[in-house]
Amino acid sequence: LAANVAEKSYDLTAPIMGHGVDLSPMAYTRWIGCAHSWTAWGNGVRVVTRAEVTGQPSRDLSVAAELARIAERLTLSTFERPRDFAVDVTGALVDELGLVAASLYVTSPSTGGLKLKAATGFSYEDYESFQLPMHSYAGLAVVDETAYVTDEMPLDPELYRDATLLSGRRIGGIVATAFDSASVQLPSRAPHPLGCLCLYPKDASDLQHVADVSAAAATLIGTLYLSALDRYLMHLRSRIVRESAFKHDIGSLVRKSLEVFKEELGFEAGSAWILDPRRNRLYLRGSTGLASGRRLADYSVASRGANLIASVFHEVDAAWHTSTEQTFDKAKVIERLDGPLRNGAAIPIEVPEPVRLGGEMRSAVGVMVLLNHYTDLGGVRHITDFSWEDEAVARFGSEMIAVLIYQLLRTRDHESDYERQMHGARTNLQCAKSNLQFLQTRLNIEDQLPLRYQHYVANCIDWIEDLQQQINRDEFVMRDDLSVDRIGLYGSVLKPVQELAKRRAESERVILEFTGVDLLASRIEMIPFVRGNAAALQSVFRNLVDNSIKYRDPSSPTVRLDIRLRLGDQDLTVLFSDNGLGIGDHELDQVFELGYRGEVARRINIQGTGVGLHECRFLLKKMGGAIALDESLTGSRFSITLKRWEKN
Amino acid sequence: LTIYFVDEDSYKYDAWLEELRFRGYEVVEFTNADDAFAHLVVANDVELAIIDVMLSAAPQGSDRFTRERTDDYLETGLALLNDLVQQRDGVFPARSVLLTNTINVSTFRSARECAVAHSIELLEKSSIDSPFHFGDRVEEILDGIDSRPGLA
Numbered sequence: 001l002a003a004n005v006a007e008k009s010y011d012l013t014a015p016i017m018g019h020g021v022d023l024s025p026m027a028y029t030r031w032i033g034c035a036h037s038w039t040a041w042g043n044g045v046r047v048v049t050r051a052e053v054t055g056q057p058s059r060d061l062s063v064a065a066e067l068a069r070i071a072e073r074l075t076l077s078t079f080e081r082p083r084d085f086a087v088d089v090t091g092a093l094v095d096e097l098g099l100v101a102a103s104l105y106v107t108s109p110s111t112g113g114l115k116l117k118a119a120t121g122f123s124y125e126d127y128e129s130f131q132l133p134m135h136s137y138a139g140l141a142v143v144d145e146t147a148y149v150t151d152e153m154p155l156d157p158e159l160y161r162d163a164t165l166l167s168g169r170r171i172g173g174i175v176a177t178a179f180d181s182a183s184v185q186l187p188s189r190a191p192h193p194l195g196c197l198c199l200y201p202k203d204a205s206d207l208q209h210v211a212d213v214s215a216a217a218a219t220l221i222g223t224l225y226l227s228a229l230d231r232y233l234m235h236l237r238s239r240i241v242r243e244s245a246f247k248h249d250i251g252s253l254v255r256k257s258l259e260v261f262k263e264e265l266g267f268e269a270g271s272a273w274i275l276d277p278r279r280n281r282l283y284l285r286g287s288t289g290l291a292s293g294r295r296l297a298d299y300s301v302a303s304r305g306a307n308l309i310a311s312v313f314h315e316v317d318a319a320w321h322t323s324t325e326q327t328f329d330k331a332k333v334i335e336r337l338d339g340p341l342r343n344g345a346a347i348p349i350e351v352p353e354p355v356r357l358g359g360e361m362r363s364a365v366g367v368m369v370l371l372n373h374y375t376d377l378g379g380v381r382h383i384t385d386f387s388w389e390d391e392a393v394a395r396f397g398s399e400m401i402a403v404l405i406y407q408l409l410r411t412r413d414h415e416s417d418y419e420r421q422m423h424g425a426r427t428n429l430q431c432a433k434s435n436l437q438f439l440q441t442r443l444n445i446e447d448q449l450p451l452r453y454q455h456y457v458a459n460c461i462d463w464i465e466d467l468q469q470q471i472n473r474d475e476f477v478m479r480d481d482l483s484v485d486r487i488g489l490y491g492s493v494l495k496p497v498q499e500l501a502k503r504r505a506e507s508e509r510v511i512l513e514f515t516g517v518d519l520l521a522s523r524i525e526m527i528p529f530v531r532g533n534a535a536a537l538q539s540v541f542r543n544l545v546d547n548s549i550k551y552r553d554p555s556s557p558t559v560r561l562d563i564r565l566r567l568g569d570q571d572l573t574v575l576f577s578d579n580g581l582g583i584g585d586h587e588l589d590q591v592f593e594l595g596y597r598g599e600v601a602r603r604i605n606i607q608g609t610g611v612g613l614h615e616c617r618f619l620l621k622k623m624g625g626a627i628a629l630d631e632s633l634t635g636s637r638f639s640i641t642l643k644r645w646e647k648n
Numbered sequence: 649l650t651i652y653f654v655d656e657d658s659y660k661y662d663a664w665l666e667e668l669r670f671r672g673y674e675v676v677e678f679t680n681a682d683d684a685f686a687h688l689v690v691a692n693d694v695e696l697a698i699i700d701v702m703l704s705a706a707p708q709g710s711d712r713f714t715r716e717r718t719d720d721y722l723e724t725g726l727a728l729l730n731d732l733v734q735q736r737d738g739v740f741p742a743r744s745v746l747l748t749n750t751i752n753v754s755t756f757r758s759a760r761e762c763a764v765a766h767s768i769e770l771l772e773k774s775s776i777d778s779p780f781h782f783g784d785r786v787e788e789i790l791d792g793i794d795s796r797p798g799l800a
Binding site for chain 2: 278279416419422423426427428430431433434435437438441442468472475483496499534535
């Protein structure tokens with residue numbers, strides 16, 4: 001039958017296949033229709049529409065033919081967002097039915113109004129801000145779930161508010177038809193009907209035909225509209241994943257997500273409040289379109305159990321939303337909790353199922369507050385509201401963001417556990433070392449212990465220092481945020497490393513000579529401060545020194561380390577060289593790769609993991625610095641570049 | 649005159665405290681914020697109070713140092729210092745120093761902000777290399793503190 005209709009052939013004696021079931025000749029004397037398969041849309045939606053013959057076969061055949069043409073045209077529609085599809089719908093209706101104009105509205109359950117989604121033939125293009133109340137002709141069609149047809153002139157301005165947008169063009173009347181979906185899988189909180197088609201024919205004589213076609217097309221359009229929404233949600237998901245999933249902290253993730261939401265939903269301003277489960281508080285982690293004189297971190301509220309929306313709205317005096325025309329009134333916000341709020345929406349950021357966070361089972365990890373303000377249109381103030389579709393999109397997106405935030409919070413929980421364990425380990429190691437040092441020196445064990453036993457104590461201290469060093473290095477590598485400060489390179493880094501290296505050399509029974517460092521000590525006031533983290537920089541230089549001792553030349557009795565500085569306008573380069581076995585010129589870049597072990601290390605079978613130099617580069621990069629291995633005839637020569645400290 | 653060492657793990661730092669005693673200082677330890685506050689708010693012999701940032705409250709519970717106020721007991725030492733400053737601004741914060749071994753960036757940031765606000769030192773335990781280094785640092789800090797009339 002679909003093929004027949006498409007060919008404009010109305011042979012009612014042909015066998016009819018509908019839904020895969022043969023209809024008897026008796027049946028098709030009562031029914032005609034058209035069928036289209038929408039599998040090309042990728043989600044397998046199949047739509048079948050039918051029109052009942054009511055005793056006027058020519059009229060019904062005409063409606064079926066119009067419907068077939070509209071359906072065929074919408075099959076070819078390419079769109080990204082539901083609104084683009086809605087534009088195609090109104091365009092197809094105007095073209096195929098020869099209308100003056102057509103518009104498509106979706107319902108806003110929170111306010112009980114209709115939000116304009118698309119229009120063709122209107123002079124006004126700002127769809128986002130035009131809305132109709134439920135006491136308009138379109139509203140009446142939605143309330144009665146039927147078509148509302150009138151040719152009554154002049155139009156009642158209370159009912160026909162959008163007629164002003166036709167710029168005085170003559171119309172024969174108005175047909176308003178509620179539309180719904182045939183699909184049983186509606187988004188949560190989607191109302192019945194989904195919205196309304198408003199059609200404006202040229203002549204009153206066309207009203208009945210237009211009404212018949214729009215009634216026949218309503219379910220088709222409603223179903224395809226939801227299909228368009230589904231497709232759009234897939235687009236939104238891929239956008240959120242692409243732009244937000246790889247953020248490593250909640251603030252960046254939330255800010256990026258709000259930007260995406262603002263672009264996609266077109267709201268004026270918004271903010272996101274995220275739960276800190278450990279503190280049981282909600283913190284403002286990002287906002288867009290809002291003026292604020294204070295830091296985000298200054299805005300936080302105590303969580304009141306499971307209802308995070310209530311927590312945000314009961315506690316926050318939102319007077320700081322100063323950039324919105326309509327001040328976000330606290331009373332109205334609270335009103336939103338019990339019923340409609342005319343200029344905002346609060347969307348819980350919830351994971352699909354409760355998860356354990358901060359020791360409790362929770363679904364909501366935060367709240368997203370979306371705000372719109374009034375728009376003047378033809379002297380009438382309209383509130384840009386959120387439709388069921390906006391809410392469906394926001395809920396879908398917020399669920400995705402919730403999952404991403406949950407992963408970050410879980411990671412933070414693990415990090416918190418790790419921090420506690422490391423805190424204990426660091427404390428114990430430090431105290432053990434202190435006790436040994438105290439015994440070694442203050443109790444003068446040299447007098448009481450044979451020399452060979454004194455080494456036991458010294459070795460224990462060294463091993464503890466190695467462990468401390470390893471823990472510090474791992475922590476620096478693990479942490480996303482390395483605190484960077486003004487560092488005096490000699491006093492805070494080179495001198496402590498030199499002292500540690502001397503002790504290490506003693507325990508390895510190696511003669512260690514530093515050159516250049518003493519010169520630095522004598523000119524300390526001439527060395528500019530650098531930008532870095534003292535402990536991380538110590539870790540870098542200690543790594544280099546350890547390598548120099550480890551890969552020393554066995555034919556040389558002394559390990560010589562030379563440290564010199566080269567000043568640049570913006571940076572300071574430390575030239576570090578030794579007289580060890582060196583690294584081949586062909587390995588200059590590879591030595592910084594994770595797990596790479598140099599030829600010399602492999603040849604002489606010295607234990608190592610190939611991690612140290614990789615971590616050095618990683619840490620320096622975090623501090624805005626760099627490390628390079630220079631070509632050298634003897635030993636190894638590294639250039640470590642650090643940013644000079646700028647006061648501002 | 650006495651150096652007060654306020655740290656729930658003070659027993660672990662015996663070697664550091666012994667070093668101070670070796671150098672001739674009287675050292676008194678407190679292992680929770682409530683006990684420390686009760687004593688320091690009236691003590692007349694405070695040479696220096698070394699206060700650990702991550703510090704426990706009284707085992708039986710505390711009205712003063714609550715979980716909410718101390719950020720889940722991560723910043724109890726900061727609350728203790730602030731309370732002492734409020735009660736005895738003639739002694740604190742001048743005769744105090746903060747001590748921390750935290751690797752939590754947020755806690756460390758709070759500690760540093762507190763130290764800067766009160767113009768006092770923040771000692772990182774991880775930067776103390778030995779008991780002798782600790783003794784040296786404490787003496788450097790004491791040298792930098794002006795003696796205040798009125799203290800015993």
